[in-house]
Amino acid sequence: MTHGATAVVLGGSVAGLCSAGVLAPHFERVIVLERDELPPGAQHRRGVPQSKHPHFVLNAGRRAMGAIFPGFEESLLEAGGMLLMPSMEAAYGEKDGWGPRKSSTMTMIYSSRVLMERVLRDKVRELSNVEIREGVTVSGLDSTSGGTVNGRVRGVEYRDSAGDTRTLDADLVVDALGRGSSVRDWLVAAGWSTAPEKTLDAKVTYTSRWYRLPESEQRPPSWWWKHLVLTPTQDPGPHPDEHEYLSNFFPIDGDRAIACMGSWGLEMPRNPEAFEAAAEKLRAPSFAAAMRASTPLSEVHLTRATGNKWRRYDELGHPPLGLVSIGDAICAFNPFYAQGMSSAASSAVVLAEVLSEHRHLDTGFVRDFLDRQRVSLEVPWMLAMARDQGYDIAEGTEVAPAWRRKIMARVSWPVFNAITAAAREDDHVERTFTAVFNMDKSLRDMMTDPRFLFGLARHRVRELLGRTVVPAGFDIRLDPPGTDYTDPSHPVELAAAASPTLTDQAPAGQAPTSRKQD
Known part of the structure; x- marks a missing residue:
């Protein structure tokens, strides 16, 4: 037609x-x-x-682009993009430490x-x-x-x-x-x-710098991950501003990575010296260590239009x-x-x-x-x-009432933590969260799903009774543990190596009971 x-x-x-x-x-x-x-x-x-x-290209975007341009995903991968499973190939610094590695249904294209x-x-x-x-x-x-x-x-x-x-x-x-x-x-x-x-502007500012990764044979054995993520601290006590950052050491094509740090309402570094200094103050030493091991390829790029x-x-x-x-x-x-x-x-x-x-x-x-x-x-x-309305600094037509902001600020990250923890031991929770993250389901669909809510409640009870099977909360001051807990009864640890680790603190594959952050 x-x-x-x-x-x-x-x-x-x-x-x-x-x-x-x-x-x-x-x-x-x-x-x-x-x-x-x-x-x-x-x-x-x-x-x-x-x-x-x-x-990122989320699943909804991958399908849409593939429908518009058949073969798009294959062409992107052929050109250097990477199809990864974040739960296995990304190290996540969560509320109380590193999360465990475990296979899931979520895959993403990185480029x-x-x-x-x-x-x-x-x-x-x-x-x-x-x-x-x-x-x-x-x-x-x-x-x-x-x-x-x-x-x-x-x-x-x-x-x-x-x-x-x-x-x-x-x-x-x-x-x-x-x-x-x-x-x-x-x-x-x-x-x-x-x-x-x-409109709703939560005053997000983020800053990035591009790096060339070291050759694979020059990377320490503790560097099993391809993507490194640090979520903001939930510690209510005194801490550096840098602990409030959401930070990514993000892999892209051409054996490169983008180091990105962002925050809600804080001033962010604008030059290489300040950028490197801020990275040194992050919750996990592994982030700055990865930057030091890599070669800078750009200046620092800052964005406020968010x-x-x-x-x-x-x-x-x-x-x-x-x-x-x-x-x-x-x-x-x-x-x-x-x-x-x-x-x-x-x-x-x-x-x-x-x-x-x-x-x-x-x-x-x-x-x-x-x-x-x-x-x-x-x-x-x-x-x-759901996230940006929790900030008192937010401006716009969609600013929430003070009482609602207070509730959202208090529960948003804990709810996220509860979902990711339950997803490691409940397939329905994991599939539902993956669908919402990838825009295949709405937040309303997720939060009105009785089976999903049951999964969260059951996991919380198991936590209180000490009956969870996938360990978490590995010391974030050490290198991310590389142990694969896809089968929690038979965790697969990386082979031990004599060469130094990325942070010169601990080898990958820490014991499942490794110490949590104090």
């Missing part, structure tokens, strides 16, 4: 590329307007500053953002009716009857690489311009009402015909939760479904898309709110 001659996509990042992929079968031509000159390889560009930080975009660009360039125009700046919309039942966007205005202003007619325009999209303001100027916005923002075009009395928004242009999340790319790809799949079911780009099409997109976005939005 052909819906018209031309579809125009504003922006050539993940949201725009996924949108181009779903539009190609439905329009004679698809034109992507991108401000940057796109690099031929996996390189950073000005329009995507967040590419310098870690990125740099720039590699993901390069693979997506390669897929888009295979589509014969898609054109990417680079070095152009979108400056406005061409519309008619703004704000009325017949109000429609008919095209876009842009400045080409020579600085000349041009108008491009379109049957459908997709706004994929990201957080800073001006489309909402352009619609108001053209006669539409201002789309309501939901607020949650949802532009509710679905609440307009007369939403514009001929226009939809995808990705951060409609709903941007705190990047800590790794939901942005997956949400964008999922919205693109929603667009594909609605295009397939509607013959005309009329009010029915727009309303159907907005309704389905809203349902899709509610899942990650609820997850983001």
